[in-house]
Amino acid sequence: MYQVGNLVKELSDKHGRQRDSLMPILQGIVEKHNYLTDEAMVEVAKELDISAAEVYGTASFYTFLDTQARGKYVIRICKTITCSMKGKIEIIQTLEDMLKIKVGETTADNNFSLIETNCIGWCHKAPAMLINEIPYTELTPEKVVDIIEGYMLK
Amino acid sequence: MEKTGLNKVDLIFEEIDPKEVLIKASKMTSDEIIQNMLDSGLKGRGGAGFPTGLKWKYTAAEKEPEKYIVCNADEGEPGTFKDREILDRVAYKVYGGMAIAGKAIGAKNGIVYLRGEYRFLLPKLMTELESFHKMISEIGFDFKIRYCLGSGAYICGEESALFESVEGFRGEPRNKPPYPTTSGVYNKPTSINNVETLVTATMIIKHGPASYSQLGTKDSRGSKVFSISGDTPTPGIFELELGMSVQEFVNEFGDGDTKAVQVGGASGFCVPRKKFQDTIIGFEGVPTGGSMKLFNSSRSMYNVLHNYLDFFAEESCGQCTPCRVGCQQLLKGVEKVKKGEAKSIYLNELVKLADTMKIASKCGLGQSVGNAFKTIVENFREEIIY
Ligand SMILES: Cc1cc2nc3c(=O)[nH]c(=O)nc-3n(C[C@H](O)[C@H](O)[C@H](O)COP(=O)(O)O)c2cc1C
Ligand code: SF4
Ligand code: FES
Numbered sequence: 001m002y003q004v005g006n007l008v009k010e011l012s013d014k015h016g017r018q019r020d021s022l023m024p025i026l027q028g029i030v031e032k033h034n035y036l037t038d039e040a041m042v043e044v045a046k047e048l049d050i051s052a053a054e055v056y057g058t059a060s061f062y063t064f065l066d067t068q069a070r071g072k073y074v075i076r077i078c079k080t081i082t083c084s085m086k087g088k089i090e091i092i093q094t095l096e097d098m099l100k101i102k103v104g105e106t107t108a109d110n111n112f113s114l115i116e117t118n119c120i121g122w123c124h125k126a127p128a129m130l131i132n133e134i135p136y137t138e139l140t141p142e143k144v145v146d147i148i149e150g151y152m153l154k
Numbered sequence: 155m156e157k158t159g160l161n162k163v164d165l166i167f168e169e170i171d172p173k174e175v176l177i178k179a180s181k182m183t184s185d186e187i188i189q190n191m192l193d194s195g196l197k198g199r200g201g202a203g204f205p206t207g208l209k210w211k212y213t214a215a216e217k218e219p220e221k222y223i224v225c226n227a228d229e230g231e232p233g234t235f236k237d238r239e240i241l242d243r244v245a246y247k248v249y250g251g252m253a254i255a256g257k258a259i260g261a262k263n264g265i266v267y268l269r270g271e272y273r274f275l276l277p278k279l280m281t282e283l284e285s286f287h288k289m290i291s292e293i294g295f296d297f298k299i300r301y302c303l304g305s306g307a308y309i310c311g312e313e314s315a316l317f318e319s320v321e322g323f324r325g326e327p328r329n330k331p332p333y334p335t336t337s338g339v340y341n342k343p344t345s346i347n348n349v350e351t352l353v354t355a356t357m358i359i360k361h362g363p364a365s366y367s368q369l370g371t372k373d374s375r376g377s378k379v380f381s382i383s384g385d386t387p388t389p390g391i392f393e394l395e396l397g398m399s400v401q402e403f404v405n406e407f408g409d410g411d412t413k414a415v416q417v418g419g420a421s422g423f424c425v426p427r428k429k430f431q432d433t434i435i436g437f438e439g440v441p442t443g444g445s446m447k448l449f450n451s452s453r454s455m456y457n458v459l460h461n462y463l464d465f466f467a468e469e470s471c472g473q474c475t476p477c478r479v480g481c482q483q484l485l486k487g488v489e490k491v492k493k494g495e496a497k498s499i500y501l502n503e504l505v506k507l508a509d510t511m512k513i514a515s516k517c518g519l520g521q522s523v524g525n526a527f528k529t530i531v532e533n534f535r536e537e538i539i540y
Contacts, residue, residue: 062305124389
């Protein structure tokens with residue numbers, strides 16, 4: 001759990017307080033904290049003067065506006081057909097072994113979440129994944145180890 | 155001479171001086187720009203293939219003073235990645251196309267809706283947008299573009315769902331009519347075009363419609379950027395003249411053992427080997443937003459179909475029953491047949507369900523689930539059953 005503090009106000013100053021400011025504000029919170037807490041959503045509702053149900057209803061539609069707790073680095077592995085054909089299973093295996101979690105879980109230190117996602121537009125360089133917004137492509141188990149070790153040192 | 159084989163083209167990624175093209179456009183009337191699009195024969199590159207000139211003409215005819223140009227950069231169709239590459243390499247041509255479209259329909263504002271998966275590109279795109287704004291203000295073009303980001307929902311590529319999302323709502327498709335040309339984003343007349351369509355428009359203004367319409371066939375003019383993946387030695391992005399057969403395509407991109415090509419992504423059509431020769435890639439045959447996936451004989455078409463159905467079951471917005479329930483039933487249905495829990499004849503019932511979804515679903519998602527379903531089940535029935 002994090003405290004949103006002034007973030008909602010800052011984002012509202014930047015993006016406005018109209019209905020169409022809602023997405024950029026929620027995206028701004030997720031960019032910083034990786035998921036939306038109830039507190040954050042209530043705060044947004046107050047700031048935009050709409051009901052919290054509206055905020056939650058919108059957020060829950062979008063897979064990237066997570067309403068369940070996620071780690072600092074959200075790993076999204078593509079599970080669509082080409083990545084699936086080109087070794088997605090070995091990549092997931094490697095990640096699960098390294099992070100000691102299963103798909104859908106978050107590490108105990110809250111550093112990594114592992115989830116599957118649909119085609120991320122890198123099929124010609126499959127298998128592919130995103131870590132937060134950064135794409136990683138043409139993955140092999142060895143490459144994945146290097147990448148994750150890099151994040152562990154951050 | 156009759157055209158044969160496959161012709162590589164370099165129009166979309168060609169480096170040009172955008173200022174020159176925009177000065178040319180600024181000296182044309184709205185009608186002239188629209189006539190150029192109509193004469194070129196350009197059809198939308200986002201999948202549905204609506205003639206771009208007509209879309210601009212309808213939007214231009216609306217009396218409402220506030221209008222919008224929207225660039226659809228949601229690119230979520232499995233197997234499509236060309237719009238990312240286009241934005242990465244020639245975003246200025248996308249912006250140019252938006253400004254030209256703006257002049258044609260009488261809009262001063264443009265919105266690019268970029269899928270959240272491509273957020274890493276945004277800083278670069280914004281810098282380029284700044285230079286673009288500076289350049290067009292120098293030549294007296296009154297047009298402003300802004301970005302909206304998606305958040306991981308395939309359905310937001312559907313135009314009316316995209317508008318809902320821009321406005322800050324759940325991305326649930328609207329009823330049609332009214333069409334976007336009369337009531338689009340913020341309920342204002344809107345021309346929504348795919349990234350590649352807008353770049354093509356820029357190139358048509360540059361080279362003229364006559365030279366563009368020499369490429370391609372009567373029903374599919376011009377060239378198209380293809381996103382090629384799967385079992386191929388050369389996956390990647392290729393711009394090809396329209397009008398080739400699947401066979402010609404496979405000769406160039408196959409691995410020697412291609413048994414099927416999925417044309418147009420999960421919502422497109424599966425073409426089996428025996429139909430390669432007689433199937434044209436384009437509006438006269440199998441249309442495509444550019445996604446071309448090749449499968450060789452080591453692949454199980456059951457796995458392919460299952461993967462697509464799983465995709466649709468997840469991405470259906472759930473708003474209308476035929477699609478929400480239909481996607482899940484198709485998925486469960488093929489699983490049952492595979493496990494032997496249902497007789498193979500049950501597949502016929504599922505095909506009927508897919509037909510019903512085509513008629514009864516509210517938007518293009520539910521309406522096109524049957525494309526892949528039927529073409530895979532019809533052509534690879536044994537692989538689904540055994
Ligand atoms: C489920 C669904 C997803 C779509 N996704 C996209 C997309 O990612 N990009 C796109 O340009 N068009 C997409 N479309 C088509 C758009 O609704 C619209 O027809 C297109 O943006 C119009 O542009 P065009 O005429 O230049 O092709 C999608 C349609 C449906 C039904
Ligand atoms: S067809 Fe599917 S995606 Fe489209 S509105 Fe209905 S439920 Fe939503
Ligand atoms: S299938 Fe994985 S990126 Fe497209």
